[in-house]
Amino acid sequence: MTKLTLSEKVGRTAIYSILTVIALLTLFPFLYVVVISITPESEVIRRGLVLIPESVTFNAYKTVFGSGSGILPAYQITLFRTIVGTALNLLFTLLGAYVLSKKALPGRSGLLLFVIFTMLFSGGLIPTYIVVRSLELTNTVWALIVPGLISVFNLVVVKGFFEQLPVELEESAKVDGAGELKVLFSIILPLSLPSIATIGLFYAVGHWNSYFDAVIYLNKANLMPLQVILRNILLSSQNQNMEQVNDATVSSLAIQMASVIVSTVPILCVYPFIQNHFAKGVMIGAVKG
16 A cells, blocks of 8 residues: 655645535535424524524424325325336336437437427427326326426437447347347346436436426325425415414424425435446446547
8 A cells, every 4th residue: 555645645634624514515504404494483583593403393394294284195196106207207218218229210310300309399388288188187196297208308318328338239139039128128228227327316306396297287185296285385384474283383484494304305315225326327428438
């Protein structure tokens, strides 16, 4: 092991110190949200900036998870939308990208032009709503999944990744008798885990955070996803300014912070399981050899 010189030790210490400060600054907003959500309103008013609360209360979470809030059914809808929607997104995106990555495909240029055109121009909100209604998807959970089944940007990214894979792999598999689907699922996809993890995370976060399409396409309260319910709770708390829970006042600010935690923590728990693939996937197309 090479011994570091004094200047190298000083430089490395300085770099680590700067990175530590940046990491703490990055974590501070999240820490502040957590602290405010469990700090009584009187203490927040008295102290202003609270980093370590003198007393802890979970009344804001009781309000968010109250029996009348409907947040538990909303969690089920959001989980279903995120899991099933992401799986379908990946399936159709990968199939489309695999087909468009074939340079021998007849009419490939025209198909690519058609796909890219939809990325630049859209029909608008009202025509989209008319299409969804004509397909009888309104007031069903599928209205949250089917209209956005394929992201053109993600499809183009995955297509570029497929095009970088050696053609010899496919040719050797076809010589052994493998069909197109066999090649895709047995050879191409295992080699494409970084790209799949990346666009899968994009799709999942998009489904988890989305609320506008539910407001447009759904009228039934039992089908509303998590973000819509939290939005209603926030609007209700702002209108009332404060609510009574077990003889203790709950400020609208605490309810807002608790809502942020409730909506953010579950999707944050997914990231550590795919961070290795995601780190590789974000470099797709950045370096070509």
